[in-house]
Amino acid sequence: MSATSSAKATRNAENRVVVSVKRLFAKESPDYVVMVAMVLFLVIFGLVMVLSSSFVGSALGNDGNFFATFFSQAIWVLVGVPGMLVISRLPPITFKRLAPTGFLLALLFQGLVFSSLGITSGGNTNWVRIAGLSGQPSELLKAALIVWMAAMLANRIDQIFDYRVLLRPLGLGVLLALIMVGLGNDLGTMGVMVMIALGIGFVAGIRLRHLALVVAGVAAAGALMAAFAASRMNRIVTWFSGCAEEDYLTGCWQTVHSTFALGSGGVLGVGLGNSRAKWSWLPEAETDFIFAIVGEELGLVGATLVIASFVVLAVSMVRLVRNQPDPFARFVTAGVMVWLIGQALINIAVVLELLPVLGVPLPxxxxGGSALVSSLAAMGVVMAVNRNGARSVSDYLSRSGSARR
Structure with a gap:
């Protein structure tokens, strides 16, 4: 084959890919397209920042391999993004049918953290290691909880004001999920799951006084958990009272150095890859405090770009919720939005010292492979239930009922 014909074949293949992508989103609403675009942008931008923030720690912990962490995260991106697109093509009724089974399996998977497979890190027992791979089952549990709650509420939409419906089995299921995570001392994940439950409940129309009771109960439980965990209580106390000199090496180290990193970035930053904080000054620079590295290297401009991306993502998902007539699709979209946007707000607030350190990653x-893949899978479900031309759950059930009659 000549060089000319080879180049022509390559161009034809590239054109077919472009046409396929255009067809994939041709019939979708602008909000749908913006939502997907923001997710892909954050994933790609995040991968760049992972490379920049992790190469020092990666070299120290992997026999001089500067790119070990980056390559690991890149593999999860290559798994998660195609997985999201595949999930987005499934019929919405599939998720509703599998919701109970999926939630049960997620609870069982979460239970593995208390077995010999469980790993304790940072005072939390919320990891498992299987066949050399480690992950957080609670990330999968968040996604399963959303779909299960959406299915339960959609099935009982006419009984939404009956508190007995909220308690059995909805309230018991949510409580069980919270207990499973709480037993591992993961207060941050518990907080995110409570936000998810409250967000879906609010969109579903549950009475505010019932939601207020949930907030009061969870606040009391959270206070008790903090009181019986010395390290967590120390972080909360130092956050309230401010960092004294004797707290610098304990409860204040991360927050002080994240603030230093953000402050040193100025407007335009010190330049991509030029962070000083990642040179063992800021622990978890590539995980919970990656936003601080963004602010240091790319300055106020880069930090604002990240925040603006999450704001645009939130607005597009809110518009999808408001325009979605199907209850199941509406609740799923609302739950995933509250999860991802709420978690982003918590993460950024911790970096800005507006909240104590909670160990919540930036979506x-x-x-984190389990966090990334679970988030992308959840977005795939949102894409599926909001896809133009997909038969909604309500439509499917009404047609099935007509056929049986």
């Missing part, structure tokens, strides 16, 4: 950007 789509922080290092």
């Amino acid at each position: 789509f950007m922080s290092v």
Whole structure:
């Protein structure tokens, strides 16, 4: 084959890929397209920042391999993004049918953290290691909880004001999920799951006084958990009272150095790859505190770009919720939005010292395969239930009922 014909074949293949992508989103609403675009942008931008923030720690912990962490995260991106697109093509009724089974399996998977496979890190027992791979089952549990709650509420939409419906089995299921995570001392994940439950409940129309009771109960439980965990209580106390000199090496180290990193970035930053904080000054620079590295290297401009991307993602998902007539699709979209946007707000607030350190990663950007894949899978479900031309769950059930009659 000549060089000319080879180049022509390559161009034809590239054109077919472009046409296929255009067809994939041709019939979708602008909000749908913007939502997907923001997710892909955050994933790609996050991968760049993972490379920049992790190469020092990666070299120290992997026999001089500067790119070990980056390559690991890149593999999860290559798994998660195609997985999201595949999930987005499934019929919405599939997720509703599998919701109970998926939630049960996620609870069982979460239970593995208390077995010999469980790993304790940072005072939390919320990891498992299987066949050399480690992950957080709670990330999968968040996604399963959303789909299960959406299915339960959609099935009981006419009984939404009956508190007995909220308690059995909805309330018991949510409580069980919270207990499973709480037993591992993961207060940050518990907080995110409570936000998810409250967000879906609010969109579903549950009475505010019932939601207020949930908030009060969870606040009391959270206070008790903090009181019986010395390290967590120390972080909360130092956050309230401010960092004294004797706290510098304990409860204040991360927050002080994240603030230093953000402050040193100025407007335009010190330049991509030029962070000083990642040279063992800021622990978890590529995970929970990656936003601090963004602010240091890319300055106020880069930090604002990240925040603006999450804001645009939130607005596009809110518009999808408001325009979605199907209850199941509406609740799923709302739940995933509250999860990802709420978690992003918590992460950024911790970096800005507006909240005590909670160990919550920044969605789509922080290092972590289980968190990334679970988030992208959840977005795939959102894409599926909001896809133009897909038969909604309500439509499917009404047609099935007509056929049986």
